[in-house]
Amino acid sequence: MINLTINGTEHQLEADVRTSLLDALRDHLAMTGTKKGCDHGQCGACTVLVNGRRINSCLTLAIMHEGDDVTTIEGLGEPGNLDTMQESFLHHDGYQCGYCTPGQIMSATGMLGEVRDGWPSHVTDKLDGQVELTDAEISERMSGNICRCSAYPNIVDAIRTASTKNNSGGPA
Numbered sequence: 001m002i003n004l005t006i007n008g009t010e011h012q013l014e015a016d017v018r019t020s021l022l023d024a025l026r027d028h029l030a031m032t033g034t035k036k037g038c039d040h041g042q043c044g045a046c047t048v049l050v051n052g053r054r055i056n057s058c059l060t061l062a063i064m065h066e067g068d069d070v071t072t073i074e075g076l077g078e079p080g081n082l083d084t085m086q087e088s089f090l091h092h093d094g095y096q097c098g099y100c101t102p103g104q105i106m107s108a109t110g111m112l113g114e115v116r117d118g119w120p121s122h123v124t125d126k127l128d129g130q131v132e133l134t135d136a137e138i139s140e141r142m143s144g145n146i147c148r149c150s151a152y153p154n155i156v157d158a159i160r161t162a163s164t165k166n167n168s169g170g171p172a
Helices: 021-028 084-091 101-116 135-141 152-163
Strands: 002-006 009-013 047-050 053-056 069-071
Touching: 002 021, 047 101, 053 101, 084 101, 084 152, 101 135, 101 152, 135 152
Parallel strands: 002 069
Antiparallel strands: 002 009, 047 053, 047 069
């Protein structure tokens, strides 16, 4: 039995200990917002937040996250009450086919938490102090998320807009 806290709700599931967090979400809990893209950690479609930090759920075992707080796209907002990042993606058309969009939104949400905490990236000019979210900074930080439709300019605009809103960054 695996005990997981997903979007603030505790779940018990009977699954093989080798079950990835992605497969636990999709196949055992019917949370299909998190997408299976490459299943090798290269595309970012399966990005979720674990304790506020973004991870590729295809690369980790569900059992490793007992006691953790896992947030999926379903946990950010809901129809009529979207999260700031979700609203920004809609406003800026940060999607085309939409397949990668949940992973993009989750990664962007986690990325804003990293920026808020002062984590530098490969292209950050100063290693201490506040990070400026330039196009290069956002692109570098989102480089683990692939969009086959190439909606990147709109995704960058959506992230920049969401970063200026008060409640961006997902769950506290």
